[in-house]
Amino acid sequence: MTDESVxxxxxxxxxxxxxxxxxxxxxxxxxxxxxxxxxxxxxxPGIAIGFVWAGEKNNLSLLVGASVAGFLGVCCIGxxxxxxxxxxxxSLGIVLSAFYAVGICLLTRIQKSGMSExxxxxxxxxxxxxxxxxxxxxxxxxxxxxxxxxxxANYKELLVTGFDPEFSKSIKLPAELLQYCLWxxxxxxxxxxxxxxxxxxxxxxxxxxxATASLLAQRYAGYLALACLLGAASGLGGSFLSFLGNNLPxxxxxxxxxxxxxxxxxxxRPKNGLIIRWLNFRSTKKRxxxxxxxxxxxxxxxxxxxxxxxxxxEEMMNKRRATNAMVRSDFEDLIHAEFATxxxxxxxxxxxxxxxxxxxxxQGWEYACRIVRNxxxxxxxxxxxxxxxxxxxxxxxxxxxxxxxxxxxxxxxxLLKNPRTDPxxxxxxxxxxxxxxxxxxxxxxxxxxxR
Amino acid sequence: xxxxPEFSMEASFIEPWSSASQVRWSLEVIVMxxxxxxxxxxxxxxxxxxxxxxxxxxxxxxxxxxxxxxxxxxxSFSVAPMLLGACIAGLACSFCIEWLRHHxxxxxxxxxxxxxxxxxxxxxxxxxxxxxxLDIDAGCILYGEIGLTxxxxxxxxxxxxxxxxxxxxxxxxxxxxxxxxxxxxKQLLLASFDPTLAQSSGWPIxxxxxxxxxLLALTTVASLEAVGVILVVAMLIFPCVTASxxxxxxxxxxxxxxxxxxxxxxxxxxxxxxxxCSIAAAMAVAATCVFIVAFLFGTQDGCLLRFLKNxxxxxxxx
Numbered sequence: 001m002t003d004e005s006v007x008x009x010x011x012x013x014x015x016x017x018x019x020x021x022x023x024x025x026x027x028x029x030x031x032x033x034x035x036x037x038x039x040x041x042x043x044x045p046g047i048a049i050g051f052v053w054a055g056e057k058n059n060l061s062l063l064v065g066a067s068v069a070g071f072l073g074v075c076c077i078g079x080x081x082x083x084x085x086x087x088x089x090x091s092l093g094i095v096l097s098a099f100y101a102v103g104i105c106l107l108t109r110i111q112k113s114g115m116s117e118x119x120x121x122x123x124x125x126x127x128x129x130x131x132x133x134x135x136x137x138x139x140x141x142x143x144x145x146x147x148x149x150x151x152x153a154n155y156k157e158l159l160v161t162g163f164d165p166e167f168s169k170s171i172k173l174p175a176e177l178l179q180y181c182l183w184x185x186x187x188x189x190x191x192x193x194x195x196x197x198x199x200x201x202x203x204x205x206x207x208x209x210x211a212t213a214s215l216l217a218q219r220y221a222g223y224l225a226l227a228c229l230l231g232a233a234s235g236l237g238g239s240f241l242s243f244l245g246n247n248l249p250x251x252x253x254x255x256x257x258x259x260x261x262x263x264x265x266x267x268x269r270p271k272n273g274l275i276i277r278w279l280n281f282r283s284t285k286k287r288x289x290x291x292x293x294x295x296x297x298x299x300x301x302x303x304x305x306x307x308x309x310x311x312x313x314e315e316m317m318n319k320r321r322a323t324n325a326m327v328r329s330d331f332e333d334l335i336h337a338e339f340a341t342x343x344x345x346x347x348x349x350x351x352x353x354x355x356x357x358x359x360x361x362x363q364g365w366e367y368a369c370r371i372v373r374n375x376x377x378x379x380x381x382x383x384x385x386x387x388x389x390x391x392x393x394x395x396x397x398x399x400x401x402x403x404x405x406x407x408x409x410x411x412x413x414x415l416l417k418n419p420r421t422d423p424x425x426x427x428x429x430x431x432x433x434x435x436x437x438x439x440x441x442x443x444x445x446x447x448x449x450x451r
Numbered sequence: 452x453x454x455x456p457e458f459s460m461e462a463s464f465i466e467p468w469s470s471a472s473q474v475r476w477s478l479e480v481i482v483m484x485x486x487x488x489x490x491x492x493x494x495x496x497x498x499x500x501x502x503x504x505x506x507x508x509x510x511x512x513x514x515x516x517x518x519x520x521x522x523x524x525x526x527s528f529s530v531a532p533m534l535l536g537a538c539i540a541g542l543a544c545s546f547c548i549e550w551l552r553h554h555x556x557x558x559x560x561x562x563x564x565x566x567x568x569x570x571x572x573x574x575x576x577x578x579x580x581x582x583x584x585l586d587i588d589a590g591c592i593l594y595g596e597i598g599l600t601x602x603x604x605x606x607x608x609x610x611x612x613x614x615x616x617x618x619x620x621x622x623x624x625x626x627x628x629x630x631x632x633x634x635x636x637k638q639l640l641l642a643s644f645d646p647t648l649a650q651s652s653g654w655p656i657x658x659x660x661x662x663x664x665x666l667l668a669l670t671t672v673a674s675l676e677a678v679g680v681i682l683v684v685a686m687l688i689f690p691c692v693t694a695s696x697x698x699x700x701x702x703x704x705x706x707x708x709x710x711x712x713x714x715x716x717x718x719x720x721x722x723x724x725x726x727x728c729s730i731a732a733a734m735a736v737a738a739t740c741v742f743i744v745a746f747l748f749g750t751q752d753g754c755l756l757r758f759l760k761n762x763x764x765x766x767x768x769x
Contacts (some may be wrong), residue, residue: 033560034505085752089560090692093504094742097685101735104681108728126575200512204568211561248579255572262565266555 006243009129009196012137013235013254016193016205019144021213021231022151023189024206025224026182028214030162034089035077035183037203038096040190042073044103044199047124048110059135062124063191070187073099074180127198129242129250136195143192147185151224154178159220197251204255209234212262215269234258288402293330294339294368295375295401296320297360302427310343310357331358339364369429374401374409376422381412383423390423467724477720483618484716484734487674488686490625492708493632494666495687496701500643503559506545506664507687509567511671511680513544515574523581534672541668544570617676624673628666632705639663640701678731685735686715693742696749714741 027036043066050065073095080091151158161168161175168175190202197205209230210223217223238254267274296319300311316327334340340358360368378397382388388396413419422428467477491507498506517540518533525532544566551562632639641649642659650656667687674683694707718741719734726733747754 028558028561031558031560033558033564037505037508037564083754083757084746086692086695087499087502087504089502089504090499090688093508093684093688094692094739096505096508097681097688097735098739098742100681101685101732101739104732105726105728105736108732109726112727200571201568203564204572207561207564208568211557211565214556245580249575252572252575252579255568256576259565259569259572 005130005132008132008134008137009242009250010236010239012129012132012140012196013239013250014232015137015140015144015235016196017209017231017233017235017254018228019140019147019189019231020193020202020205021209021227021229022144022224023147023182023186024210024231025213025227026151026158026162027186027206028210029220029223030182032186033203033207034092036186036190036206038077038092039070039073039187040194040199040202041096041103042099043067043070043187043191043194044100044124045069045106046072046103047194048103048106052106052110059133059139063139066191066194067187069099070191071184074183074187124194125198125200126249127194127196127201127251129196129239132195136192139192143189147189150181150185154181155221158182197254201251201255204258205231205234208255208258208262212258212265215262215265230258230261234261237261289330290333290337290339291367291371291402293320293334294360294364295371297340297358297364298368298372301360310359312357328356331356334358334364339367371401373429374404376426376428377409377412377416377419378404379424380416380419380422380428384416393423464721464724467720479615479618480730481716481720483621484678484682484719484730485712486618486621486625487678487682488690488712488715488734488738489709490621490628490670491674491683491686492690492712493628493705494663494670496691496704496708497639497643497663498667499688499691500701501663504688505563505684506548507667507671508680508684509548509563510541510544510668511675511683513567513570514538514540514668514672514675515571516540516577517543519574519577519581523577537672537675538668540570541672542665545664545668621673624670628670631662631666635659636702678734682731682735685738686712689715689735689738689742693738693745696745696751696753699751711738711741 024036027033046065046067046069047062048065049069050061050063053065054061076095076098077091080086080094081088084091086094157168157173157178160171161173161178165175186206189206193202193205210227212230213223213226217226234254234257237257239250241253241257242248242250265273270276296316297311300315300319301309313324313327313331316322316330317324320327322330331340331342335342335358338361340360343357343359375397378400379390379393382393382396383390418430420428420430466473468474495504495507498504514537517536517538520540521532521536524536547566548559548562551557551566552559557565638649638654638659642654642656642663646656646660649659671683674686690708690711691704693711694704698704698707715734715738718737720730722737723730723733745753748756750756
């Protein structure tokens, strides 16, 4: 931090991070991400011509040349979009490759003509932070000031024109003018950052912090602030890293640190980060498996007309077509969750020694009843209200039984007038059965025709 | 200095064809350029139709870490591992983009810019971490130098001299791309224009799109060594949009690619002879010039035609 050049680079990276983050949030929310990439390539012929014009690497002439070329590029994109049927992405690609090709032609001309001092031009391709001067710092701060002032003054207008072009047209906002100002500012930001990160990586600085912020933010102001903060953080992180390792380039490290911030937030963000989502997915899967098990237990008991109330491993194996070990671990899970109790019985003829039988506890019974009730109510609802055939409803009910809430179930029940049998003639456990944990006492009705 | 050297017929048109060795060099460069623009033009038409024109740009930057890692693991510049590494990196790049697009709120354009710049930055950093040991010049990949094509080693099969290896590689890739386009034209067409319909008629739409991406990665990687990123991006986009000024059907656009490719490489080659600059860039400039001509005089929606129509329309209105 004591070295003069170190201070310049760190300060420059932070300034660049803030201004690129701020303007980048508009770039991302208006789907202009590849526009930045195109602009940064399109300035190349301008840089070459500026260099030839001044006869040396002169910051001002390069800046003027780059600005003119960037402006021309923007005009070409606008022209192609307006006057032809060419899609926006293709016109970006056309301008990018055409301008870049002209730029490379000029650069190779310059190299072959053997002009001295042309080495500085290479730095615009990949950036050369160590060559950053006070002049560059001034340009970076001017860029930040301009962007900040523009966003501060036009915050509302930009918001409206960005999200509701029709409405902004109806209240006569100068949407076109704002858009061109925005494009010009993007171009200026890109040009001012070229010395630090180079042509290829500028668009990363525009896009990555803003994309990261868009994962987190709820409101637009917060989104802007977050993007600035993330841009500054990655600028600081990148320049710091580049001084830690010797001889590492600053530009790519700035980009890499903002990418790591992005990945960090993608995986660990509070509400729907990937880790949280994965955990949720796991627990939901587990719940559904348990519910299916309880339902199977209910069906076994139903087949035995609820007497006796014990379930053997063998019965469950037959019912679910599972192996002994799987059912055993399922049973252990149920016992662990206090939905069932185990009873070891003495040897008998058909049972193997020490075989576990389980009896559902009142909680387990209630849970099982509720799932079966959801399933059968939904089947009945589909046949009666949605006119499904009775043999088509099972798959659908298999899925919905796990997500129906208490409220919805009541509604369906009211709609169907408290039914007792489902389309297949099976009993629908009533609310009383569920509540009291008693065994349904209504006699088995046998298949009845609905409708 | 003067940017434009004086035009001389002799230097730009006669000299490259003056002696046997010169003719051979010029022919190899032109054949290479033509092959690149054919294969890129064919696959590029489907990319442009899907509104992913800059995907080529993204993939061609994204393969850099693959090249570096392949070099570090293999320890040499032999072609097979490099090609494999680049292909894997290119596919990883397009996979990441698709994943971000489908599983987060990030839009496609942002996902593209995010992924390929990150990959590129990773590649540049890896190169720099190696210090002086690694001889990959990131700039070389960006510019490419088609003029070096004739320097590629000769290929020998069963003792037969077959000729330049770079051209053979590119030729095989071009053949693969054209075969796929010819045999699976219907599938590619529907998958690009109406993915929903294709899906509803039970086609494996994801697989078809992955196949397009695979072909794109293959073409990009194969051409990159010779011609660099600019020419790849230009050749992916220009043939299709230029042809669309003259024809409407995709099949005729695809056929139009072939004469355009020839025009680009021959025109660009002579332009480079005149200006004494990078040949690949000059080919892209030639493509730009052809595009501008098409833009002005195209029979479909060209500027001149529209101007005439407008003035006739306003004249009859009066």
